Amino acid sequence: MAHVLDEFISQPASDTEVFYKRPLPDSCIAFSSKEGKTIFEEALLSGHMESYFKLASQFRTQDEPAFCGLSTLVMVLNALEIDPGKVWRRPWRWYHESMLNCCVPIAVMEKEGITMDQFIFMAENNCLETRLTYVDETASLEAFRAVIQKYTKQDESVITLSYSRSVLSQTGDGHFSPVGGYHPSRDLVLILDTARFKYPPYWLPVSLLFEAMQAKDNLTGKYQKFILYVT
């Protein structure tokens, strides 16, 4: 079952309707806005942007509207400097979405995205150790925040999340993104959203993100999850 079709879902664009990005909802603060820059500076000084630099070095736009899972994984693999052991463009070994076809043909992923199971399978098949946590109705906001707080202060591991865009008042629904940083006193988290043709990177409240992760996925009927990668 596809999980990451979000760029097509809940925005029944006609065949002729096209967009130049979407307005970022008020719940989100754009990374490059004046306020976003202030938040970044304060977060940096707080020590919770340690996780930012490796990921920012590999921040990318997903090559296809359904590739949020694939592109998030490519970001993580290149940020954590995993050598794929195979050539992308001669003479370079490097990760690209087109090389993550170990369980589903790329043409199928272009149409249907990937499931969380496929996401994890591909990560582990490419030398990443993963720790999966479901955010269901028994989950604790405090425990979630503690993970965000802990892992934004280091750069050996990366947190990726799946969440419901609709809870954030964004168009679409189930979506994958890496976490870029944290602002402690305002309790904001930085999302490095790979659908950059739609939304820029943004800060949003941890509590709202938590809510967006508690929403069941429309397609799979499952709870959202977050994954911690450890090399």
Add this chain to the structure above:
Amino acid sequence: MAHVLDEFISQPASDTEVFYKRPLPDSCIAFSSKEGKTIFEEALLSGHMESYFKLASQFRTQDEPAFCGLSTLVMVLNALEIDPGKVWRRPWRWYHESMLNCCVPIAVMEKEGITMDQFIFMAENNCLETRLTYVDETASLEAFRAVIQKYTKQDESVITLSYSRSVLSQTGDGHFSPVGGYHPSRDLVLILDTARFKYPPYWLPVSLLFEAMQAKDNLTGKYQKFILYVT
């Protein structure tokens, strides 16, 4: 005459020799290293990272080894929020390398890169106003530094450069990159290099960059240039 073949030039890799990145020379400080993070924080507090945020939001890996010019231009177009007026992937209007084929077929650019004239033509053909300055033997380091200082304190315009990698002790030669920021007391400039499969983003001395821009291009025999984009 091709200008951006650098990823192939001066590294006569055999058909079987392949690489996972290249060691960053001592003249350059990696963006995500401990020292790089300190430089970033100090530069941010100095006010010379205003130019960083929009570019970082669109930082990307060039899709082909010869695409440094094309990918630098795509970064600038998306960072400055130019609406291409045509669809990339339905329903999204967005810039991608594959859409910058107004003067040379993409297949040719994949093999040969682009010249500076083509680079400028494509920029202006996509609604960017450009200001071109050659860095020849009459150029002044102080004047170059003053431009870097001025335009890293704002985010309406973007500086892109062409320079000789070999002067930086990097493999390859002529290369295009956007400027991400500036550290005044250490006189370092941040280069957001799109060949991320080869080098990470890096800080380097303005004086060395200036020297790398004074070198004549191996292929065209012309001096390097820098370009300022104004929307």
